[in-house]
Each structure stands twice: as C-alpha cells, then as structure tokens.
Amino acid sequence: xxxxxxxxxxxxxxxxxxxxxxxxxxxxxxxxxxxxxxxxxxxxxxxxxxxxxxxxxxxxxxxxxxxxxxxxxxxxxxxxxxxxxxxxxxxxxxxxxxxxxxxxxxxxxxxxxxxxxxxxxxxxxxxxxxxxxxxxxxxxxxxxxxxxxxxxxxxxxxxxxxxxxxxxxxxxxxxxxxxxxxxxxxxxxxxxxxxxxxxxxxxxxxxxxxxxxxxxxxxxxxxxxxxxxxxxxxxxxxxxxxxxxxxxxxxxxxxxxxxxxxxxxxxxxxxxxxxxxxxxxxxxxxxxxxxxxxxxxxxxxxxxxxxxxxxxxxxxxxxxxxxxxxxxxxxxxxxxxxxxxxxxxxxxxxxxxxxxxxxxxxxxxxxxxxxxxxxxxxxxxxxxxxxxxxxxxxxxxxxxxxxxxxxxxxxxxxxxxxxxxxxxxxxxxxxxxxxxxxxxxxxxxxxxxxxxxxxxxxxxxxxxxxxxxxxxxxxxxxxxx
Numbered sequence: 001x002x003x004x005x006x007x008x009x010x011x012x013x014x015x016x017x018x019x020x021x022x023x024x025x026x027x028x029x030x031x032x033x034x035x036x037x038x039x040x041x042x043x044x045x046x047x048x049x050x051x052x053x054x055x056x057x058x059x060x061x062x063x064x065x066x067x068x069x070x071x072x073x074x075x076x077x078x079x080x081x082x083x084x085x086x087x088x089x090x091x092x093x094x095x096x097x098x099x100x101x102x103x104x105x106x107x108x109x110x111x112x113x114x115x116x117x118x119x120x121x122x123x124x125x126x127x128x129x130x131x132x133x134x135x136x137x138x139x140x141x142x143x144x145x146x147x148x149x150x151x152x153x154x155x156x157x158x159x160x161x162x163x164x165x166x167x168x169x170x171x172x173x174x175x176x177x178x179x180x181x182x183x184x185x186x187x188x189x190x191x192x193x194x195x196x197x198x199x200x201x202x203x204x205x206x207x208x209x210x211x212x213x214x215x216x217x218x219x220x221x222x223x224x225x226x227x228x229x230x231x232x233x234x235x236x237x238x239x240x241x242x243x244x245x246x247x248x249x250x251x252x253x254x255x256x257x258x259x260x261x262x263x264x265x266x267x268x269x270x271x272x273x274x275x276x277x278x279x280x281x282x283x284x285x286x287x288x289x290x291x292x293x294x295x296x297x298x299x300x301x302x303x304x305x306x307x308x309x310x311x312x313x314x315x316x317x318x319x320x321x322x323x324x325x326x327x328x329x330x331x332x333x334x335x336x337x338x339x340x341x342x343x344x345x346x347x348x349x350x351x352x353x354x355x356x357x358x359x360x361x362x363x364x365x366x367x368x369x370x371x372x373x374x375x376x377x378x379x380x381x382x383x384x385x386x387x388x389x390x391x392x393x394x395x396x397x398x399x400x401x402x403x404x405x406x407x408x409x410x411x412x413x414x415x416x417x418x419x420x421x422x423x424x425x426x427x428x429x430x431x432x433x434x435x436x437x438x439x440x441x442x443x444x445x446x447x448x449x450x451x452x453x454x455x456x457x458x459x460x461x462x463x464x465x466x467x468x469x470x471x472x473x474x475x476x477x478x479x480x481x
Contacts, residue, residue, distance in 0.1 A: 071446045083259050099149055129386060145246075151219045151236060185234065185236065245371055375432070379428070387411045441458050
C-alpha cells in the first residue's frame with residue numbers, strides 16, 4: 001500500500017470512527033454506568049477510551065501489518081517429554097474417568113441432594129464451574145474438555161468393549177452428513193442457554209439433572225450412529241463450544257502431543273462447516289440477552305407484554321418464560337443481522353466475494369468477542385458464586401459430610417472490589433475486540449489480491465467491532481439499573 005493510500009485510509013477511518021465514538025459513550029452513559037461504583041474518572045470516558053483503542057488498533061494494523069501472519073503459525077511441543085506425557089493415552093483415560101465420575105456425582109446430587117438450588121452441588125457445578133469456568137480454562141489452557149468430556153469417555157469405552165466382544169471389529173457407523181455440520185451444536189447451545197436464562201430449571205436441581213440425563217441419552221445415541229469422534233467434532237454441543245474458545249489458547253494438542261503456538265493461532269484454521277456461523281452467533285446473542293434482561297430497558301419492554309399474556313389466561317411464570325424465549329431469539333437474530341450487515345458492506349469494496357463466503361470467512365474473528373462477552377457478564381459470577389463449589393464438594397449429597405474439610409467455608413466477597421471488577425470487565429471487552437480486529441485484518445490480507453482492498457473491507461469489520469464494543473459496555477451498564 002502506498003503512503004498516499006495509507007494516509008487517505010487513515011484519515012477516512014479516523015473521521016468515521018470518531019463519529020461513532022461520540023455516539024458510543026452517550027449510549028453507555030444514558031443507561032446508568034453509575035450503578036457500578038463511584039469511579040475515579042467519569043464513566044463516559046470508558047466509552048471514549050474503548051472506541052479510541054479500536055481506532056488506533058485499526059490504523060496500526062493498516063500501516064504496520066501489511067502481510068498475513070496468522071494463517072500459518074508455528075507449533076512446538078512442550079519440552080522434556082511434557083507434551084508427550086500430557087497427551088498420552090493413560091492421561092486421557094484418567095481424565096475421561098474423572099469427567100465421567102463428575103457426571104455421575106452431578107446427577108446423583110441433583111436427585112438425592114437438597115431441593116434448594118443454592119445448596120445443591122448440581123446447579124452450582126453445571127451453571128458456574130462447568131459452563132463458565134471451562135470457557136476461561138479452554139481459552140487459557142486449550143481444549144481440556146476433550147480429555148475430560150464424560151460423554152466422549154463413556155462412548156469410547158463402550159466402543160472399545162463392543163469391539164472386544166466382536167473379536168476386535170469396530171462397530172460400523174454412518175457417515176456424518178456434511179449438510180448437517182454443526183447445526184446440532186448450535187441448537188443444543190440455544191437449548192442450554194434457554195434452560196439457563198428463560199426457564200426456571202436452574203432453580204430445580206431435579207429438573208436440571210433430568211435435562212442432563214436426556215442430553216446424555218441423545219448424545220450417546222448419536223455417537224452410536226455416527227461415531228464418537230465424528231459427533232464430538234460437529235454435533236456435541238459442549239465439545240464444539242469449548243473447542244472454539246480453546247483456539248484462542250497458546251496450547252494445542254497435535255498427534256497426542258501438547259505444544260505451544262501463538263495466541264489466537266488456532267482460529268484461522270477453523271473449518272467453517274455448515275452451522276459454524278450459527279454456533280458463534282448464538283454464543284454472542286445469548287449472552288447479549290442475559291445482559292439485556294438484567295436492566296430496566298428489558299423490564300420496560302417485557303412487563304406490559306407479560307401483563308397482556310396474563311390477561312389472556314397465561315400464568316405469570318409462563319408469561320415470563322414466553323417473553324424470555326422471544327427475547328433470547330430476538331437477540332440472536334439481531335446479532336446475526338448486524339454481522340450480516342457488516343459482511344454485506346465488506347462485499348461492496350470488491351473482490352467478487354458473496355455475502356455467504358464473507359460471512360464464513362470472517363466468523364472466526366468473532367470468537368474472541370464471544371469470550372469477552374462471557375468474561376464481562378460472568379467473570380464476577382465465577383469469582384464470587386463460584387466459590388460455593390468449595391464447600392458443596394465436601395458434601396455433594398447434603399448428608400452432612402465434610403470430605404475435603406471445606407464444608408464450613410463461606411464465600412469471600414472481598415476478593416475483588418466492585419470498582420476493580422468494572423475495570424477488569426472493560427479491559428476484557430476492549431482487548432477481545434482488538435483481537436477480533438487483528439484476526440479479521442489478517443484474514444482480509446490473505447483473501448484480497450490487493451492490500452488496499454483488504455483495508456477497505458475492514459472499514460466495515462471495524463464498524464462491527466465498535467458496535468459490539470458499544471453494545472457490551474451498554475449491557476454492562478444495564479446490570480442493576
């Protein structure tokens with residue numbers, strides 16, 4: 001790219017995005033960031049700072065990143081045999097046994113433990129330790145869920161046993177349909193988040209673990225039909241979900257050897273089979289609804305409509321579930337529409353790419369955004385309420401046990417101040433969107449024949465990132481309003 005083109009692109013981007021930056025903090029300020037804490041700087045500065053960081057990041061990438069660097073990354077095994085040991089079959093078997101054992105404990109706790117969800121091991125483990133904790137663990141340490149996956153472990157063990165009974169012959173499986181792809185995982189993710197956000201099953205341990213049992217039965221049936229690895233790669237909801245986050249991690253397992261690669265290095269290699277875009281959009285859209293549902297804006301929208309449903313004979317609980325379901329679907333649809341708008345704009349710069357091609361080509365860049373949405377909305381939930389797993393683990397069935405000497409411990413709410421949690425959440429939001437910009441810019445350089453076209457296409461992607469950043473900050477402000 002020539003210096004003249006660079007200067008012109010820089011000026012255009014700065015001018016356009018300063019206008020967006022002017023709007024972003026106003027939207028955040030209007031919905032009560034003051035609910036967070038008495039911060040030492042004005043709240044609107046967070047919106048300005050976030051937009052400014054993205055502008056500077058975009059300009060820096062346009063000028064200093066002229067060639068793709070992440071499409072092919074280096075990988076090195078962990079030294080001194082550590083990588084081989086961690087990826088070995090005995091370690092995998094041990095991890096799988098732990099995962100299967102935990103699944104059994106969770107199901108038993110849900111049925112025999114107390115009916116009070118806050119004092120029952122199952123809801124805390126499922127909704128906090130597993131759902132939130134493993135998302136962060138995957139982004140930091142790689143695809144650890146693959147090793148601990150209880151459904152995969154049980155499926156592989158059953159397959160091994162059947163093969164032994166058949167004289168060493170592996171059971172036959174149907175080819176997994178390419179057209180189905182990851183659509184089962186997308187639907188499963190939407191169903192799980194419905195349970196978490198729209199139903200009251202999270203407050204009913206028995207109902208929650210009954211859903212777990214139903215999911216387990218469907219998963220093992222699908223594994224019997226298509227094979228364990230084929231189903232885990234495409235259809236098993238949590239394998240797909242945590243694997244997407246693990247691609248951010250600097251750790252990757254290849255041929256049973258754990259090694260290191262550059263952070264974010266696993267995302268450009270994502271195979272975007274059918275349904276992959278839907279999975280990522282559901283990841284972002286469902287957390288968006290979670291943030292929206294905690295604030296006054298959603299109450300102003302939902303309450304009158306719930307009253308109308310009640311006047312038609314619907315119970316209060318059913319009316320709330322109906323509205324939450326509609327809100328959940330609407331947020332996923334809005335995120336999908338916003339992303340489609342961005343890639344449609346990118347199509348207009350040239351290159352003869354279809355909207356569908358661009359939608360698939362850049363979807364990997366949204367995964368860091370999905371992670372920081374989880375971080376912004378659930379990190380403090382994990383830090384505080386997640387401590388409960390310590391004392392619940394000592395007495396998982398509510399029998400008065402103290403297996404680990406932690407039954408009398410309590411949640412320490414002083415480990416992170418309200419002010420520092422806000423700083424941390426905003427930092428996650430900005431860092432994640434800057435990472436998304438980097439991934440999108442690198443991919444644009446790889447697919448467009450001219451750097452000028454690559455940069456022009458990213459004007460639209462930058463608009464997407466600024467939009468998602470503004471939305472994230474606004475949703476944070478909604479909490480407690």
